Amino acid sequence: MEYLSYGLHNIVHVNSLLLIAASVLFGVIFGAIPGLTATLGIALLLPFTYEMGPYNGLACLLGIYVGATSGGLISATLIGIPGTGASIVTTFDGYPMAQQGKANQALSLGCFSSFVGGVISMIMLMLISPLLARLALKFGPWEYFSLGIFGLTIVVSISSKNLIKGLLAGSLGVAITLPGQDPLVAIPRYAFGFTQMEGGFALLPTLLGFFAITQLFGDVESVAEQFSVIRFDPKYRIFPPLAIVRTSIGNFIRSSLLGTWIGILPGAGGSIASFLAYDQAKKASKTPEAFGTGHYEGVIASETANNAVTGGALIPLMTLGIPGDMVTAVILGGLLIHGLRPGPMLFQDNADVVGSIFVALFIANVMMFILQSGLMRFFAKIILVPKHILLPIVGIMCVVGTYSVNNRIFDLWVLIIFGFVGYILIKNKFNLGPIVLGYILGPLIETNWRLGLMAARGDYLPFLTRPLSALLLVMALGSILFPVIMSKFGNKKNHAQRA
Amino acid sequence: MLKSNKAVAICFFVLSIFTYYGSTLIPEAIYSEGAAGPRLFPQLWSIFIAFLSIMLYGQSYLKEKKNKDDASKKEKSTRREEKNVFFMLIAAIGYIVLMKPLGFVISTFLFSLATIGLLGGENIKNKYSVVLISAIATIVTYVLFAQVLDVFLPTGIFM
Structure with a gap:
């Protein structure tokens, strides 16, 4: 309750509410346009939250997060192309519904489901995170080191089909953190006499480079794509039919809890959550055969689960400082920009910020429902903006955003070089998630490794003998070995079947 | 490649x-x-x-x-895709190089003119619209960032 009163005090002002509304709107637009993602939206707006202070700045980032996660349903339903990865499953039933003339029903149900999923996961965030933060207070450097390694390996194993490439990507992310100041003894390293390198690669050009510019290069390839949108019925209804909502309460709750749980797990994300929720909804349905042909239960399951991920993913981020996916890695960047270090101490030292995050997340969900439902026709038109106009503007925003932070041309070179490196890596089927996770977790891993060794006078054993640290390292090893064993097992099975 | x-x-x-x-x-x-x-x-x-x-x-x-055997077939289609990317890369490098001497407004206008024009290709029916869109994009970003958000942007040798 203490957190909530802080949050209400900091966020419930006209300025903050307008900022959240604007960022939700911005987020929905980013989510709705295929190729533009929540991560890109947050990364783009990150530099401009500098001036806003921590409460408004974080509220803005959360607004975009919620808006963009939900906004993907618009293009998924109207053109059958998911605006974001998280809304892939929505195309299974949302698009067929739109083709059958039920675009309005699919969209209003999708918006409402997103709202329910977002609010339930926010409640779970409020209940679970203070408890987890209390537990995390007992962590020493050994546990934090092992947690960092676990966070990195699980993201590597889940997000990369090729384990070596995943590990290389994660290692590259950590290597990017090496130039600059040594985290413990403040000695410049890897500067090679170049003064601008003494500060290392700054957060914003690195994040914007790997997310925004890489994506820009990728989108440039498919610049000629144009979509034809399905038209709405003349009378647009904002609320979904009450009868459907009433009969789907079980689906809403199940998908929300599943989405929150998947959000908590590092590496999993909106798309996995909606796949699982869809599968469970199908199993629980009286008409499973209708799934995939335009069944409203499919839209509800997918959209509730992918928005429930938002609250879930904030749990490990806020309590342990471990981002679960790329979007939360960028949000972590937002916290760092404002001088806040996520982790258990955040709950002790910055209860005002924690409360503001809770309240802002709730308000963002309400705004998302109101704005997305009310302005659906406008968003449907936005999808049609030609990419050859959109992409250069996104590029200009990246450049201005990066330049505005330190007024250094050097940062712009970092932006473009990392963007192009990211593009080449994607072309070679690398996943960028581990790079960014490596970049975020690198200092945590290095600092705690060295602090642990200093505390134990050079003894490595506490990393293995302290129960929680050992457990996390075993889990890290398991997350790396599990996909290898499973693929070997799968190959054997295939051979046996062929024989 | x-x-x-x-x-x-x-x-x-x-x-x-x-x-x-x-x-x-x-x-x-x-x-x-x-x-x-x-x-x-x-x-x-x-x-x-x-x-x-x-x-x-x-x-x-x-x-x-x-x-x-598959490698050579894939190579051809990839090269076509990569042309736009290389163009974008060169445009971005040019944008950064020219930003200090020409200033934000002129370099941004040139960047958007080049990228919108070339990426649009056959989709652009009216050539003047590219100039208009580039000018609007430049003015809007300049006003938004330099005037509203108080971001310091390079003014260049002409200012």
Whole structure:
């Protein structure tokens, strides 16, 4: 309750509410346009939250997060192309519904489901995170080191089909953190006499480079794509039919809890959550055969689960400082920009910020429902903006955003070089998630490794003998070995079947 | 052209050597010698990257041996896709190089004119619309960032 009163005090002002509304709107637009993602939206707006202070700045980032996660349903339903990865499953039933003339029903149900999923996961965030933060207070450097390694390996194993490439990507992310100041003894390293390198690669050009510019290069390839949108019925209804909502309460709750749980797990994300929720909804349905042909239960399951991920993913981020996916890695960047270090101490030292995050997340969900439902026709038109106009503007925003932070041309070179490196890596089927996770977790891993060794006078054993640290390292090893064993097992099975 | 796991593996290997070499230049801190010193972590990390890059090279070598025939067909379609990317890269480099001497407004206008015009290609029916859209994009971003958000932007030699 203490957190909530802080949050209400900091966020419930006209300025903050307008900022959240604007960022939700911005987020929905980013989510709705295929190729533009929540991560890109947050990364783009990150530099401009500098001036806003921590409460408004974080509220803005959360607004975009919620808006963009939900906004993907618009293009998924109207053109059958998911605006974001998280809304892939929505195309299974949302698009067929739109083709059958039920675009309005699919969209209003999708918006409402997103709202329910977002609010339930926010409640779970409020209940679970203070408890987890209390537990995390007992962590020493050994546990934090092992947690960092676990966070990195699980993201590597889940997000990369090729384990070596995943590990290389994660290692590259950590290597990017090496130039600059040594985290413990403040000695410049890897500067090679170049003064601008003494500060290392700054957060914003690195994040914007790997997310925004890489994506820009990728989108440039498919610049000629144009979509034809399905038209709405003349009378647009904002609320979904009450009868459907009433009969789907079980689906809403199940998908929300599943989405929150998947959000908590590092590496999993909106798309996995909606796949699982869809599968469970199908199993629980009286008409499973209708799934995939335009069944409203499919839209509800997918959209509730992918928005429930938002609250879930904030749990490990806020309590342990471990981002679960790329979007939360960028949000972590937002916290760092404002001088806040996520982790258990955040709950002790910055209860005002924690409360503001809770309240802002709730308000963002309400705004998302109101704005997305009310302005659906406008968003449907936005999808049609030609990419050859959109992409250069996104590029200009990246450049201005990066330049505005330190007024250094050097940062712009970092932006473009990392963007192009990211593009080449994607072309070679690398996943960028581990790079960014490596970049975020690198200092945590290095600092705690060295602090642990200093505390134990050079003894490595506490990393293995302290129960929680050992457990996390075993889990890290398991997350790396599990996909290898499973693929070997799968190959054997295939051979046996062929024989 | 940009798709080659073997080339990527070599780049990572070079990075690992570079990282190791860089670590030897770090002065040892007096109060944190040995395992907790500033050199060991980067060194271990560079060895790990070297090991992984060798593994990737080996894996790609074995894979390429298996699928030799498919490679040349894929190459042609990839080159067409990459043309736009290279153009965007050159435009972005030009934008950064020209930003200080020409200032934000002129360099942004030129960047958007070049990229909108060339990326639009046959989709652009009216050539003047490209100039108009570029001018609007430049003015809106300038007013938004320099005037509303108070961001300092390079003014260039003309101001």
